[in-house]
Each structure stands twice: as structure tokens, then as C-alpha cells.
Amino acid sequence: MAGPRVVIIGAGVVGAALADEISARGWTEVTVVDQGPLPATGGSSSHAPGLVFQTNSSKTMTELARYTVEKFCSLDVDGEPCFLQVGGLEVATTPERLAELHRRHGWITAWGVESRLLTADECVKRHPLVNRDRILGGLLVPTDGIAKAVLAVEAQIRRATARGVRFLPRHEVLDVQKADGTVTGVLTDQGEIPADIVVCCAGIWGPKIARMAGMHLPLTPLAHQLAWTGPIPALAGQREEAIRPILRHQDADLYYRDRFDTLGIGSYGHRPMPVPADEIRAFDENDEMPSVLKFTEDDFAPAWTETRSLLPATQDAKIEEGINGLFSFTTDNFPLLGPSPDLKGFWVAEAVWVTHSAGVGRAMAEWLVDGHCSSFDLHECDVNRFEPHQLSPEYVLARDCRNFVEVYDILHPLQPSGDPRPIRTSPFHTRQQEHGAFFLEANGWERPHWYEANAPLVEGRTIPTPNDWAARFWSPVVGAEAQATRETVALYDMTALKRLEVTGPGAAGFLEGLVTGKVAKSVGSVTYTLLLHHDGGIRSDITVARLAPDRFQIGANGNLDLDWLTRHLPADGTVQVRDITPGTCCIGLWGPLAREVLQPLTDEDFSADGLKYFRAQHAYIGTVPVTAMRLSYVGELGWELYTTADQGLKLWDTLWRAARPLGGVIAGRGAFNSLRLEKGYRSFGTDMTYEHDPYEAGLGFAVRLDKGDFIGKAALERRKADVRRRLTCLTIDDPRSVVLGKEPVYDGARAVGHVTSAAYGHTIGKGIAYAWLPTELTAPGTALTIGYFDRRVEAVVAEEPLFDPTMSRLRS
Template identity: 45%
Template sequence: MSTGNTIPDSAGTVVVGAGCVGCSAAYHLTELGREDVVVLDQGPLFETGGSTSHAPGLVFQTGGCKLMTRMASYTRELYETLDGFRTCGGIEVATTEDRWDYLQRKRERGQSYGVEGGELLSPAEVAERIPQIDADTIHGGYYVPTDGKAHAVDASAAMAERARAAGAEFYGQTTVTDLETAGGEIQTVVTDRGRIAADEVLVATNIWGPLFGDMVGVDIPLVPCAHQYLVSDELAALAGADREIEQPLLRHQDQSLYFRQHGELYGIGSYNHEPLLVDPADIYGPEKLADLGLEYPSLREFTAEHFVENTHPDHDQSAADAAAELVPSLRDAEFESAINGMFCFTPDGMPILGPTEDIDGLWWALAIWVTQSGGAGNIVAHWMEDGVPRLDGERVDATPAHISRFQPHAGSREYTRGRGAQQYREVYQLIHPREQPADQRELRRSPFYERQAELGAAFYDSGGWEMPQWYESNEALLEEYDVPDRPDWLDRGWSKAQGVEHQAVRDRVAMVDMTTFTGIEVTGEGACEFLQGLLTNDVDVSPGRMRYTAMCNRDGGVLADLTVSRLADDRYMVFTGGGNSATLHSRWIREHAPDDGSVSVTAHDSSRCGVGVFGPDARNVLAPLVEAELSNDAFPFYTARETYLESLPVTMLRLSYAGELGWEIYTPMEYGARLWERIEDAGEAHGIVPMGWAALDSTSMEKGFRLWGTDLTPEFNPYEAGIGFAVDLETDFVGKEALLESREAGIDRKITPITLDEPGELVDAGHPVFDPDSGDVLGDVVRADYGYTIDAGIAYAVLPATAAEAGREVEIGYENERHPATVRDEPLFDPNRKKLLR
């Protein structure tokens, strides 16, 4: 392995960071055929001094989403082949009823995502496997026998050895001091031992990621945090323990603790203290490292007060007391070692993967724990080599980790540290999906915000935007509309106003804030030809017409679903959704635009606002206000007009995500307040209601409309996702070849609607669908809500094509119960489109 004094002066690929992520990426790149790979690290190989060096290596496979779970399972499988993994099982215990209910749901999530063998244990069964715990303090545990411990340094060395055998070179004690770019491309990696000209660079430095961002002027929203790890002296409960037969890992998430056996010793990991944030600039470079006087730069002196005192803002016990309550023999234990070890968090707790937008050849793989390290390296290697993210050769939805998901404000130090600290506090907390962050709010507000607040809007954070989910003012209509109760977990952070708004849009009219929807304007003499080669549908239509289309990667995975309006021969408006869609989708369009000046791409992500007016009375509300004729003949479905609403210049689209008659109306931001006022005033005579996104979501499910990020992701192609009608194979577009191959081979899975048989019943996404006869898992629920018009719970699920026939009986697992359900044809509501076309 190359560790000499001379580094090469050029390389095809330079990986910065020889921890488990960098070594995984290098190994997988060589597996894919790359030979000219050089890996650098400021520390010695392979105990480099980063987070890999001190990581406890816990691999609990069942993560919070499919991506994290799949990466963890791949990591386990890979590290087992490297002798860098010990299978001992993992148990998460519950000391509260809430946590026990959560573990039941988590087990089902594991079943959905392919984690095999997971089971729920009684307190006595947990104690059989971990005898030193006090079984009287717990309700039970979730046990996965294939979980275990990765030895991250050994795994890194083994992956590096395989990469070296394929031609890769590794150099330790080499500090990168700069990344040089020119003409929008990476050029050179500058080190304290020389310069390396490089075609591509992958930054896999984890806690030091922001420093490398500073080198090239790229914001990397990541903050290092320290947490505590202690190893006890010999415990009587572990006396004579066989090192070849290890107890399962133990997580006590109710008190932000985890435990692992070290022979007769016991390790305690604690997040049960206030966030201890670190500036990466304080711990990088030879001079800084010499000053620290610690074994690794990723360590801090152990701060005993954070272990013996309660400093965590959400707990009522110190880490020491909570650990001793669960494991009584720890109460009188001495500790052989204790550290504050660093890792890092992003504002949303997810990794950072992918290429830099404005610098060709510069890649990132950051904020990754050992748990997902093997899988993350595999994904980014495929991405670099093949142009699309894949995991073990299969399509994967890496969108939740994409570097371009961050919005402009995420680069600020205040935002990154504020949200990073929150992620640290909550890493083991029981956080409801609807629970909203309190810090760093009200950053982006539509012109309607103040009026929405008056109406009792429940605001959710969507890419920094404050977006209403429902309006408390609509609860006054509960005497008019029946809304079934929800079970405890699904009722939290929810209001029956959603059900009211859902039903009101069906029989009167509603107005919805569409400001987060982003219009991407594509203009120029080459606009039509460009979009024809990028989008799956034929958009060479006459001005004023619209098309619904998909945008795919070269594997045929759906990157976005879009509405495309041709406003003139040389001008199109492409509309995408909210959240991170503005940055992700506009980036893809910009990157594929020709550089000959024939096309201009402008994302109106903050310059325009919008209101959707949907429902049977939508035309009656708008007709007196709008200069354009709104009849079916003059303004038919799926057409667009630039016109005026009184004095306001507006772009109107005749479509409705709610599945009703309606228009989306967009105007420059400065006109927004007036737009809302005039529509609200005109709608008063028709009983108009403000409608939040929760009701828009549930109405769209009844209509069979897909939602980007749930039942529409790069994991699926358009045929699997049920939007094959938006593919015109007479045109040539990115991903066409893959779709042709898929169509010829036949679709073996599809997104399918299911309704629960019992009225009023509801489940959640991430839960398994079972065959009621065999008990086998057929697929997983990707989106769920209640259909108030059809009076049934709805679940959209990924099912084998052979199991997706309408009328088939299935069961959905939820909180350790099986709920009878039936596969349905779609749409569930208005199949003849009479509502849309009236």
C-alpha cells in the first residue's frame, strides 16, 4: 500500500479521506473498473484520526427511511465479507408506552424495507439475551438478529487492500490544503507534499467537509458534534464472558443511550447531554493537531459533567443515572476509558452525497456514520462512474441525501449550527413526523402569511417556506362535515380541519397557497428542441397548451413530474413542486441545457407566488375577476393563459391537483397580497374556504395523482409509478433506452392503490402489505391518508405486478395488527374526469 514520501502528480480520481466512507468509495470505484484512483488522508492509514477511528461501529439496520435502511443492510453484507463485522444482533428497548408502540411500527418498517428476522421481545426475552438489564424497567424490545458491530478501521483497511489490488494508491500523513478549480472544473488537489492534477475529486472527510467547501466557495451545511463514549471496568454480570459469543447491541433511546459489550467490560454511548458543537477549523491541519494533544483530532477531553449531570434539554435524568437504572451493575462501576468523540449532523440529519452543481468533477460523501458507510460508498461510486446513483447495481432514491436539496439559507452558520444542534438533541428522540422545528423558522413567507396566521394556519417548514397544512378556522364547519377520529399516534399534530377542507373543496370552493411551486422558465429558439430531448412527453404543442410529463435519469428513474406550459413558440413555463424541488429539478434542467446560447433557463423560486382555486364554484368565483374567458370552450382543461385578474398580471393554468374544476394562478410576489384578498373577497358569497396542503394531499390520493418524494421517486420508472401515460416513445429523451428495455421485459412491480376495508381505519406509510394466506410480505406502503369522499383509508403501495390486480384481498401491518384491505383500480374518485372537465 502506497505510504511513501512521493505522491503522484496526476490521477484520474482523488478521494480525500481514508476513513470507512472514502475507502468504501475507492473500493467500489475500482470494482467498477477504475484503476487510476488515489486516496489521501491527513492522518496515518487507516486509523486516520477521524470519526472512523473511534466509532463504536453499531450497525442497527432499521433506519428512519428506506434509503438509510438499505445502505445499512448493504454495509452489513459488505463488511461481513471483509471480516470487519461481528453479527451479534441488536435490541432497542422501550421504557414508555409511546416507545413500545413506536418499536412495533419500527419492526414493520424493517419488514417493509427488507430487514429480515426482526421480532418483538417481551421484557423477559430481552433479559435472556442481555442478563444485566433490569427487565422491570422496560415494556419490551425490537430485536434484529443480523444487526451487529462493524470494526470500522479494519473494514477500511480491508476495502483499501482490495482497491489497491485493482490499482488504487493510498497516502497517509498528507494534508490537503486547497482544491483548485478553473473554468467550472476541478483541476488540482494541493497538499503539503505536492500537487495532484485530477479529473475528479471526491471529498469524504466527514467532520471537515465545510473546510473543503470553503476552498471552492460551496456551502456545506454540516456541523461537527461531540458525544460521549465510556468503557467500564469489569462488570460482575459479564464475568467470564466468552468473547466469541457477544451479547446483542442495546439501545435505550428513551434516554439517548446505547450500550455494547467489550468482553467483561461494558461500553456506554451517550447523546444525553447538551449539544457540544465544534468548529472544524479548530481541528484540521498539522499545527492544529499538534496543539490538541489528544490521540485523534476527532476527540475532545471527556467532560464528566455531561455524564453525571442532566444537561440534555429534553431529559429529566443524567446519562449516568439513566444508564444505571437500566443496567444496575453500572451504578458502582468505574470507567476504564471515557471520551468525547466527534461525528456530524446536517440540518435535516441526512448525509450529503453527489456532485457540485457549478464545478464539474467535484463530488461529496459526508455526514455518514459507519452504519451506512459501505452503502454510501457504493452509491457514490456508481454515481461517479455511471452517471446515476445505484445501490448494489439497482435504482435507488438518493434524493433525501442529494447535496442540492439544501435551500440558499442552509449555507449560513446560524442555520447550520441551529438545526445541527437540534438534530443532535433529537437523534434518539421520539419525534412525530408532523412535529415541526421551533428554531430557524419564518425564513420564507408568502405575501399571504399574515392573513393565513389570522385564519389559524398550522404552518409546516418546507424548504424554509411557511406552508399551511390546515386552518383551525375551518373547525367551525365540523357541524356540516363528518370527520372520523384517528388513533393516538396518527392523531397527533393533526386537525379535523383537514377532513373539513377535503370535503369542502368537493362541494363548494377552496383556495390554496401554491407559492412553493416553482416555475422554471425555458426560453430561446432552441427551447422546444431542448425540452423534447429532456422530458418524456411530447411538448411540441401549440402555444397555450400544457403537458404533464416526467423527467428521468438515464436509468429511467423518475426525477420529477412536471406540468409544462407553452406560452409562446420560444417560451415555456415548467412547473415543479415545493420543498427541495426548486433546487433539484431546476439544476437538472440547467445542467442539460445547451451551452450555445439557444436556451435560457430561469427558476422563479422566490419571485412569484400563487393561489389555487379549486372546486365546483371555482369558475363562479374567478369569472368576475379575470379578463380571460373561463368557459370550457375558451379555456379548456390543461391550457394556460397570461391574463389579468383585475389589475394584477397573472399566469393561469387550468388544472387542479385536488381533482376538481380549478385553476392555479401565479403572479409576481409584490402582487400577492392583493391576489389573495380579491379571491377571498369574491369567494365569500360561494362559501370559499382556505385549504391547506394536508387536504390537497388527501384529495389528490383519491384522484390517483402522484406526489413527488413518496409514490414518485427515482427508485421507480414511469411505468412502475403508474404514469406511463406521460411517456411518448415517439420522442427521444434522457432515459428512453432504459424505458424501452423495461417495457419489453415487462413490469414486475407497480405503485397500486389499496383501500382499508373498515371505514374510519387508517395506516401510515412505511408499513408492510401482507398476503393474508401465506403471511408473506408483498410490498410496502409508500403513501397513506384518509379518503373523506370515498370514506375509506387509502394506501398506495409497491406491489408485485402479479399481486396488483383489483379486488385482491391483502392485509396491512400497523402497530402489530393486520388490517384487512383490498387492491383497487384507480382513480378511486371521478374516474371519468367529469369533475375536472365541467
């Protein structure tokens, strides 16, 4: 098949990879345009130093990098290789960094890439230029190396051209043409090119091109310093371009690579230097590349001083050349991939570094040709993941610059984000401040993690202190709040939960075709169900409450759920979807005394029979109109109570006045996480993602294969009988050995899986870790270990749920 007419904007390392991958899948009516010459088009690919370190805390980013390495190793241009697989070495000069290298070793092991921890002497043996007295140890990834980006572009251009892809250099894009909400082509300075699909791979020019299609990309081009030394005597006579591992000295924001008898030095240690995409000039072959700015020597001075200390052989050399090279940063350090929410047929593949380029090319080709990506889980990379405030220019610039500064920093999983904060606050924010809330951020919301006002609750309780790393952004108050929830009653701010409203005469049928469960039930029903991809992978887990014959409220996981529902709306206008989160709020009232708090405040019947488990009803709580849903993600009797934002503070005060005499507390997210893991409740994006199906994730109960058709049903019927891995509950006896997630799990010496969510269970008195494991290792009682920094933590497979397996407390 020739496929639809596709125009790819940008012939750098991403555009070339996409052209190659998509043409290999049979789409050959493809045109690639670039304002620069080929293969060095003048963007970031043309000056990139090419260092490919695969280690990343994200499984997806590591897998994208691994594919890039594998593909580039197979490419050459007239016998010249596109990848020099010299290995990658990260060194530590501080104890903190050495501990971090153990954590990074855990990630890369969990994701299935070989790596080794080295002593200081072993590091010097691998890279003799390193000053032995400066380092404490290192991490080696043998398959890392140097990508020859321009050669890789040329190799992929040749392959795509042989299949019929057309490449048009020196074609500047002036506009993206459109009609009736659909892309129709691209206007260049040399004429129009008709298209059914346009993919923006313009790199640092991406925001400029995307605006032509009505999109706002949260991307900032930033200058990054790269310098080259003159000849280094210790490297004299080196005939091969690179023989030593690429080197990272992250304690000083530096990296290094060989180039015959010279050395390349990259630095992130300087001030952020953002450049608006509109101000980046076009390519002029009589000028320097547009992505290369003048080298600012003063900014590089600290990097050069540190280099001569770490690599003493450079003391006899000089800096001969340098650039401030532009490349892309985003607000969360992930690429921007996927279709426009507003212009049909317009796609982006942006903010992609050389490290991940070939992987992204494959991912995008699968997504375009097959309708979904089967090789990689792209939920972290989807361009439609952002909330509206995350697209504001002020927010994008601030966060992108901060990410540049922090690129090599040691960051805790709960590390608070920086300015701008606060952005979104619930109606309860003032009361939370009065109670000494410690806030972390969730999608812009200020969300309490614990309350210092509850410190007196700690006295007399057994609340073990976890290890040093787990004790960061933690307080014993977390344990006290969790235990108090089980004992009395607690108020939780659930406002950060995404809330969508689906209305219209076709709403019930529309939702039935998207979800795995039966939601076209009686008014007042609440259903826990799943959204799936066509391949049966979990796209999200949601709750669907039928509040009227033609109105449903959905508890969603984020903007991707809104985007998914919106894309599947019927064209006849019989269904509408809107985000009601900003105008509403929610309190979770949970605990064995929850009914004693709530029932005296209302005339409605909140008895066990009056409002059954997983049912909803409208009520007045005092003077406040609420939608009450009887469900609980902490495993206790109670309700989610929704009202409008203007009534939120009144609802809080009303409930708090009633709860205090009963010993009630207000509790934060730390306690919530502990309690939900004791109950075995999953969290999408952490415990399961697009790559997992419901049966693997232990969510088969949420699937009704006996109902009508829904997206992913056919795939599930094929996958149901072939479950080879499972999300499994592990418990840890040692109270200090709390792990945090993404650690490798071992069966003896063999890495067999990885941890997803983890916390200490303050009710059961054990550490809890959920992990993906092969089915043969999921029998209760199976002894395993978890790799946590430089040690192994003993764990055992446990039956779930760990707390209230009979559901008696929830249904009381």
C-alpha cells in the same frame, strides 16, 4: 480500463470504501490522501464505537446499512473479522416507546430486513444485564452488530491497493486546484496531485475542504460522548469481545456494546457541542486523535445514573475512560452525496456514519463510473437538494444541533421543524394568520395545514376521528375543508410549489431532450411529463407550460430539478434556466363553483371552451396580472393562478371577496392531500422515486415513445414489457384505521410491499393507502393487510381513480 485520474480526500471508512468499490469497477488511476496515518487516520472512523443498527424510516438508509453489514461480514484482516454480528436490540421503558418499536418493526419489515418483537423476558434472555423491571419489550434485528471500523478501513485499503490504488498518508490538503470551472488537482503539503475528479470524503473536515472548491456543506461536527467502564464482575471471564446484542435505550438517549469484560456507553442525552470544522486540529501522533475531545464528566453524569438503573450489574463498576468524539450531523439527517453544482469534477461523500459507509462507497462508485447509481435511490442524499436558505450558517447550526437532540426522539411524520421559523412566507401569510392557520413547513415555506376559522364547517358533517397517532397534527377541520372544496369552491396557497423558467431560442428543443412528453406544442399548452435518469428511473414529475415561443414555466418538485436542468444546459448559451419561486406566488382556485368566482373578475373567456383543460393564458383578475393554468391536483374544476409576489395579497383579497358569497372557503394542505389521493395523483419523493419507472408507477400515459430521443428513452423501451411491481390503490373501510405511510403490506403472513401515501378520503368515506405491490397482487378486490404499529389493518385493492373516473368535473 484505468479510468480518469481520481483523487479521494480522506482515507477513513468512506474514502476506503469508495477506493475499493471504484477500483473493483476498473478505475485504478486513483490516489487517496489523508493528513493522518493509516489505517487510523484520526477522523470519526478511528474512534467510532461501531454499532450498526440498520433500522431507519428511510428505505435508502436501511439499504445502505444492509449492504455495509453484508460487505463487512465478508472482510477480515489476517483472520480477524471486520464485523461482529451479535444482533441489535432496542428496548422500551415506556408505553410510547413500545409503540414506537412496533412502528420501527414495520419499517424494517417493509424494507426487507428480518426483525422480531420481543417480550420483556425475551429481551433479558438475549441481554441478561438488562433490568427486567425497567423494560416493557424490545425489537431485535439479528443481522445488526459491531463494525470494526479501523479493521474495515485496512481491509478495503488492502483490496484497493492490490488493484493499483495509491494511498498517501500524512498528506494535508491545502487547496483544490481548478481552471475554467473544472477541477485540475489537489495541492497538499507535499506537492501537487493532478486529477480529473476529486471526491471529498473528509468527514468532519468536509466543510473546510468543500470551501476550497467553492461549496458550502450544511454539515456540523458535533461531539458525542462515549465512555468505557472498568471490569464488570458479571462479565468476568468473557473471552470473546462481544457476545450480547448491541443495545439501545432510546428513552434515555443511550446505547451499549460489549468489550470483553467491560461495557461501552454512548450518550446523546447531553447538550449539543458543535465545533467548527476549521477549529479541528490536524493529526499529531504524539497527541490524541483530532476527532477526540476531552471527556466532560458532568455532561455524562445523568447517563451513568440511568445506566446503573437499566443495567444493575454496572453498579459495581466505574467509568475508566471517556471521550467527546466528533462526528457529522446535517440539517435533515441524510448524507451529502454527489457533484458540485459549480466546479466540474468535484464530488462529495460526506456526513456518512460507519453504519452506511460501504453502501455509500458502492453508490458513489456506481454514480461516478456509470453516470448514475443503480443500487440505491439517492434522491434524499443528493448534496444539491437544498434551497439557498438551508445553506446559511445560522440555519445549519440550529438544525444540526436540533437533530442531535432529537436523534432518538419519537417523531411523528408531520412533526413541525424547530427554529429558525418562519423563514419563507407567501404574500398571503397575514390573511392566513387572521384565519387561524395551523402551519407546517415545506422547504422553508410556512404552509397552512388547516384553518381554525373553518371550525364551524365541521358541524353537521360526518368526519370520523382517526386513531391516536394519525390524529396528531390533525383536525376535523381538514375533513370539512375537503368536503367544502367538492361542494363549492376553495382557495389553496400553492406558493411552496417550485417554479422554474426556461427561456431562449433553444428552450423547446432543450426540454424535448429531457422530458418524456411532447412539450414543443402551441403557446398556451400545459403538459404533465417526467424527467428520467438514463436507466429509465423517474427523476421527477413536472408540469411544463409554454407561455411564449421561447419561454416555458415548469412546476417542479425541488432544487434537484433545477440542478438537473442546469447541468444539461447547452454550452452555446441558447437556453437559460432560473428559479422564479421567490418572486412569484400561486393560488389554486378549485371547486364546482370556481368559474362563478373567476369569470366575473376578468374580461378573458374562462369557459370550458375558452380555456380548455391543461391550457394556460395570461389574464387580469381585477387589477392583478396572472398566468392562469387550467389544471387541478384536487380533481375539481379550477385553475392555478400565478402572479408576482407584490400582487399576491391583492389577488387573494380579490378572489376571497368573490368566493365568500358563494360559500367558498380557504383550505389547507391536509384537505389537499386527501383530495389528491381520491383522484390518484402521485407525489414524487413519496409515491415514486429514482428506483421506479413510469409504467410501474402508473404514469405510462406521460411517456411518448413516438417522439424524438430523450434521456431514459432507450431504457424505457427495454423496461416497458417487464413490469413486476405496481403502485397500487388500497382502500380501508374502518375510518379509524388511517395509516400514515411506510408501513408494510402483507399477503397473509408474507410482507409483500409498503405504503407510500395515505389519508382518509372524506368524499368516498374510506381510508386510502397507495402501496408498492407485486403485479400478481394488484387485481381489484384483492384482500391484504397493512401492518400498523401492533395490529393489522384490513385493506383491499381498488380501481383508480376513486373519484370522478370520467374526469367530468375537471373538464366541466
